[in-house]
Amino acid sequence: MKYNNIRANTGAGYAGKNTRAGVPVWAGQDLPGHQTGLRKMDAKALWKFTVAFYGRPGVAPVCLDLQEKCGLDVNLLLFLAWLGLQEKAPHSISALEAAVRDWRENVILPLRTLRRHMRENPRDTVQSLRDQIKKDELAAERIEQELLCEAVETIPAGHDKTAPLRAYLSPTRFNLDQDECNDALKTLIGHLARVEI
Template sequence: MDQDEVWRFTVAMYGRDGVAKLCLELQERCGLDVNMLLFMFFLGQKGLAPHSVCSLEEAVRDWRDNVIIPLRQTRRFMRDDPRPDAQELRQKVKSDELQAEQIEQHILCDAVQPIPSEDPFSAARAYLSPNRFDLEQDDCDQAVSRLIAMMGLLSAP
């Protein structure tokens, strides 16, 4: 799996109008991993799905819990600090957080065992489901549909 292609897709999709806002809402609401969700959309656009979503979650869990989340918490803690030097440090932490997220994408690329999929959104639906998150099925379906529209994704690989 081409790590650079995955990262370019992730950055491009996250930058589309409304995508970041909805992804961050889901992250805050139920602990969704935005990188994982965007990776699932990437796979679907390639006509693929992961053999096991659970194995991918396991592959990134330690990295996410011990690197990404602490960096995010540190960055957020400094958000309202009025000191210029604190804001300068916050920008460095933000850059490190972004780099850590890119490393998570690399972990996903290395860990995925892709299988063919005729449904370009099956992987995203498998990840964003009531089986994984404290959400109703309708909430999951609506979020996936909204993201598909906002990202302008193709309905067939």
């Protein structure tokens, strides 16, 4: 995931806006014991946060390293950071992963593979095509953020705005040791306070 040279109007609509992307709809009811928020989150505000946060020095390298090292979904990581800043957390991170899995595996990852495959080809025509694929990959990632905004059921995160981020980036979820998680979290959390939502 790269957010270099992002234009505000990048992206496209998603045909399934009235669906819950495979996440159960509780017919407007809160789950017992939980105060869930079923209203759709603001995908435009999320994208604005993503561009600002990812652009902070040191954030992109950490995100890309985690993406390469353990297959972490950078979009989901950024979404959870954004949720936490609003003192919200997802009812289920696993449900969010399921909601975007098909889109990620069948659209984003193949686009990324194509773009990387063309990286070393010296032909101008190939590099021109690679630039277009990079734009398409970015648009696909923005659609994933829309899917996340539609699928999330929120619960209060209390005053710990980093709880959703820490819950996702943990050794229980990825093949990382605690020190690797802590180092990445230190960088990411250090920049969160400097980004306006």
